[in-house]
Amino acid sequence: MCIRCGRRCIQWMAVGLQWRQPHTGRPRMTELWRMGALEIAAAIRAGETTSRAVLDALRARIEEVNGHLNAVVGLDENATAAADAADRAVAAGEPVGPLHGVPVTIKECIDVAGCATTHGAAALSQALAPRDAPLVERLRAAGAIPFARTNMPDFGARGHTDSSLHGRTHNPWDPAVTAGGSSGGEASAIASGMSPLGVGNDVGGSVRDPANRCGIAAIKASTGVVPHASSVPPEEALITYQLMLGQGVLARRVADVRAALLAVAGPHPRDPLALPVTLTAPDPDARLRVAVAAEPAGCDVDPAIAAAVRAAADRLAAAGHIVEEAAPTGYERILDIWSALVMNDFRVLLPALEGVLAGGSKAYLTYAQELVPPLNSATVTALYLERHATELRWHRFLSDWDVLLTPTGATPPPDHDADIASLDGLRGALDLLRPMLPANLMGLPAAVVPCGMAYGLPVGAQFTARRFGDLTALAAAQAVEDACGVLTPIDPVVPPAGDGPAGAPLSAAG
Template sequence: MPPYGVFAVATRGVLRHTLDLQSWSRALANELWRGSLEDLAQAIRTRAVSSTEVVQAHLQRIDAVDPRVNALSEVLRDAALQAAAQADRALAQGAPVGPLHGVPFTVKPNIDLAGSATTSGVPALREAVPLRDAPHVAQLRGAGAIPLARGNMPDFGFRWHTDSSLHGASINPWDARVTPGGSSGGEAIALATGMTPLGLGNDFGGSLRYPALCCGVAALRPTLGRVARAAPPTPVEPPLSFQMFSVHGPMARHVRDLRLAFTLMSAADARDPWWVPAPLAGPPPRAPIKVAVCVDPGASGVHVQVAEGVRKAARCLQQAGYDVEEIAPPQVQDMLETYMRIIAADVRSTLLPAVHALTSPDTQRFVDDFMQLVPASTLPGYIEALARRNQIARAWALFQQDCPLLLAPVSTQPPFAVGFDLAGVDAVRALMQSMALSVGVNLLGLPAVAVPVGVAQGLPQGVQLIGARYREDLCLDAAECIERAAAMPTPIDPRC
């Protein structure tokens, strides 16, 4: 029997009659933290616990915790409770149900959720309410999942720190002095503190993996074309870099939850011409699987705590039977420079006026400092950068034939102090350098899983596993091995 079932059998008819509703919800929430999405869904399906009780427990947790961390920009309280009641009625009537029937999840506010504004963190879009869900949101709803809340994010996702001009700054629950990451920071905080069992975010330059690192949770950045995307709400399509580098993905406390959510949100949708009908699992590679380990992928060195985390994860994989060897991947610095050239050209040509008109002074400062790092582009230079991307992708494909997995830091530095990304051009240069391999993954459209490996000096340690295109299965397999050997204490009460 899953842990939820044990808890429900032990308490139903006893604690529920002796505890008030708030205490019952708190006790239920504590139990919900221990299992996986599959356990939770199974408990609901077997009616060991109702969907209404699950949603109420998470709402109680939100009420208790979110005022301290500001992770959620909107709580869909009434709609979630109505959907939970409907889910309970369907079960009572014996109706067929999906694999996540009655399970709540949260959604980053730059992803369309019918009836809730897709604000992207800025006041100008507070009334931008879509009539239709994004493809992967619709797919999760079709599996029975219930939208619970919206996570917070920085303006248009332009910072690695979550501070919205519409909803304010979010707080890292481990230490308020350091960033919770961005741009999917609200989802990471909500997961780390037990306010949600599943979050949906996206990753344009580490925006799933970096907040997962900062908050001690797991995240999957799928291959480009895996998870279908809808057309933007405006008549103008996003520039090429945003089409090629950004993907939607799940965040969770357990790697197996990433796998389940990913499986359910990877179906076709005619609204995305980039979607690829690739199988969710490829052929098994030659055993033992070779893992290249890159402790320091940057040109500016790696922090000792970060290096210790990577080596700890490497030992976990070696003990699990992987062939682990320190090998540098090709052209990491070229990846960073090419990514920056393409991004800067697209921002200058299409987005800079909107940034200056619609975002906070802090966001404008960060973007302007970034633009100073990259000379103004010419059309020949842009064409050359795209050609350079293809050359790097070829080199990586050859590298990954021998090493199907790469283990590396998400960032070569621990979570930065709040405000560091606004400290000038040199600070932005240092951040970009620390994230060289993470943004390189976006440049090439590769899959990567961020997984925590423990706690050091009071902050989470984490790594990423990078695979070849469409080999999310290999990344997830290896991440589960690390997770089993280096379990995290999440969810936590805020320590700030």
């Protein structure tokens, strides 16, 4: 049925996953799976395609490439009815939201009503959520349609995505290296065209690291900007998670990240820590004040990655922004403070996790206990005092600068399981996180955008802003995207025969 003339029209037809538009005289649209979230929403509103057609195209893309990546681990059967309802709303001329009809993916630690919130763990494969998490509820209110779940390591406890329930997720750029973690399924799916937009969370780089590894854009929001709650026990959060956890959005384009962040931000009855913050963006013509630390103190940054970040800084300067080398003092202490506080908290949960923790995450936490010794109460208090002193320094620094530009990861993506090969492997895994951890330690927003390539793999520039300067961080990321372009979607590099991802078949949920 032609959605323009209201009758069956043989000229309005699918060509593979492409659409002709005879009534507008416009050229054929690109493959639907290649389009960004806002681009999809605009095409649906204009009657140039339908939500159902986009959903079918994304499912076909999953069928085509997910066997090589194991990024998508479940499909929500309710998405078909939701897409049809979205198309009826457009046909009836009803008001629609900014993401109307756009299928999106959801990390498996975020509740989707009727689906299992597995946290990547086999022991939670039947932990069905009775209701949506607040940010999923907000995505639906904006018109988006959750249609698939993405992989993560057990309980998000690694920077590599390898689940005892679903197996390993591969990086679409190189099957031999990690896709990052813990939102590696999201990043791999988005980079390979299986999803235009997804959501995750980040207490130690878990949104930004995979975005960096897979060549897409993302933001870890300021703590308290995006509400979080779960119906799957435990509902209570560790103190470090209360202070450092930020919900995040991932997409191929910065504009899509920004639109989704605005859609999900704001206080919520289920989250007492969510704040009534009004996010404000800089004037589109404003000259941003950009401090650059391509090799922050204490970070052993690979020279090719540092060079890509400096090149991004040069592009910002050429565009008229104020760019200088500068960084807050005490950068080299942040990993030590973060790891000591997080691991001290996590030890409280280890007895309860003993029966359900498996695979690489169990090995990771075993090494982590050896690397980070238990703390007494006086040491914990001293560390929280040092954390606040660091927060004060960064707050003053970011009063003089709009953003701090750094690498996202200090090194190229490591090989699979490098983090659990030895105690030194874990040390290396933590070292590569150093540029990302200030944003977690202090609850700051940090946006990531591809800025170049090194060793045939993407390099992400990271912009950290003052707390609640989320849209400023995204404005800087947009400026880099405008200068450097978009790297994805790509067709995944296929691993050699016999070396593919060890994933389970896709499950249906809902």
